[in-house]
Amino acid sequence: MKQPKRHPIAITVILLFVAFGFFFAVGYSITSMIYHWTGTPPEFWAHVISGLVGMILIVCVASISRLIASRYSKGMRQHHVLQSQILNAMTRIAQGDFDVFIDAHDDYLHNDMVDGINKIAKELGSMEQLRQDFISNVSHEIQSPLTSISGFAALLKNTALTDEQKNHYLGIIEAESKRLSALSDNLLKLSALETGGEPLSSMEFRLDKQLEEVVLMLEPQWNVKGIELEVDLERVTAQGDEGMLSQVWVNLLHNAIKFTPEGGVIRVILKSDQVNICCRITDTGIGIAPEDQIHIFERFYKVDKSRDRAHGGNGLGLSLAKKIVELHEGQITMQSEIGKGTTFTITLPK
Known part of the structure; x- marks a missing residue:
């Protein structure tokens, strides 16, 4: 047979009577213990006092229960709000919207997760901005020579030339x-170096001989401008990727020749000690302004875009040189002054 259903109100009343009975019994027990030490008052007052103690217990327990329930309810509401914010933030990030930030509070249980999501959104936003800048710069660098090629190819159709x-x-x-080809080549090299697609080969070679060969290779460029090359190369044996390091010297010397006026001087000094190898390439060129120096190793950055385009640059040579030096656990720094020249210092571990 089915048990008859009890009405919720009836159950609540029964539980309340049981609770009241329990607390009044506890109150009676407490007052009996007290009377054991203080003596028993008249029966009427004994019942009144035990009843008051029972009521006090009921009020205290009810207050504590209400406080716990309130805090638990508040915590659950905050948890649901935070959970909703986290899910919303992750959905927006998955859709490519990185403009996400979740406010953290001291009483949140998952502040570490909130901080992590905020950091992810910030880093992804920075990467997206770099990607957009990169695409914009590449498009600009490709468009300029293509426009020139197209324009002058059209002019060649004129039979009266x-x-x-x-x-x-x-x-x-x-x-x-050639500028387009150099741009493509440098982009491929940078991509390969940053993704590890072109691993370093390590071998011993004479660094002074390598620098000497690069200087001689570029002789037509510095000789036609009447630039004097002062070379002081200590006999040094280096350990590293000979081909990649050669690219560093070519890029730095090519820039020095490009921006040094006719009759100027370029100095190449190679020294070493027990720990490091140091190469300095100094020119008496036009120099670089302080506000441009902090950006000089950034991709596509040009101090004077119109002048650099006239020289055929694409703003990747120094970025490539810096990456190669860093892969050899070295450091490249620059000092420059407008009208006096520029010095690049490359330090490599010996």
Whole structure:
């Protein structure tokens, strides 16, 4: 047979009677213990006192229960709010919206998670900004030579051009094509170095001989401008990737030649001690302003974009040099002064 259902109100009344009976019994027991030491008052007052003690117990327990329930309820509400904020933030991040921040409070149980999500959103936002800047810079660098090539190729269709004009336009097209090729090559090298796609090969080689070979290779460039090369190379054996380090010296010397006026001086000094190898490349060129020096190793950064474009630069040479030096656990620094020249110092572990 089915048990008859009891009404919730009836159950509540029964529980209240049981609770009152329990607390009054406890109150009677407490007062009896007290009377054992103080003596028993008249029966009427004894019942009154035990009843008051029971009521006090009921009020205290009810207050404590209400406080606990209130705090628990508040904690649950905060937990649900925080959970909703976390889920919303993670959904927005998954959709590519990194403008996310969750306010943390001292009484939150998951502040570590909140801090972690805020940090992830901030880092991803920075990476997205770098990606957008990178795409913008690459597009700009590609568009400029393509526009020149397209424009001068169209001019070559003119049958009335002289041979001198044709050769001039063809020379510009050739130079712009080489600039595009250099841009592509440097981008591929930077990508390979940063992703580990082009691991370093380590071998011993004469660093002084390598620098000497680079100086001689670039002789047509510095000789045509009447630049004097002062070379002081100590006999040094280095350990590292010979091909990549050669790219560092080529980039730095090429820049020094490019921005040193005719009749200037470039000094290449190589020294070493028991711990480090130090190479300094100093020019008497135009120098770099202080506000530009802090950006000089950034990708695509150019001190004077119009002048640099005229020289065929793409703003990646110094970034590539810095990355190669860092992969060899070395350091590259720069000092420069407008109108007096620039010095690049490369320090490598011996």
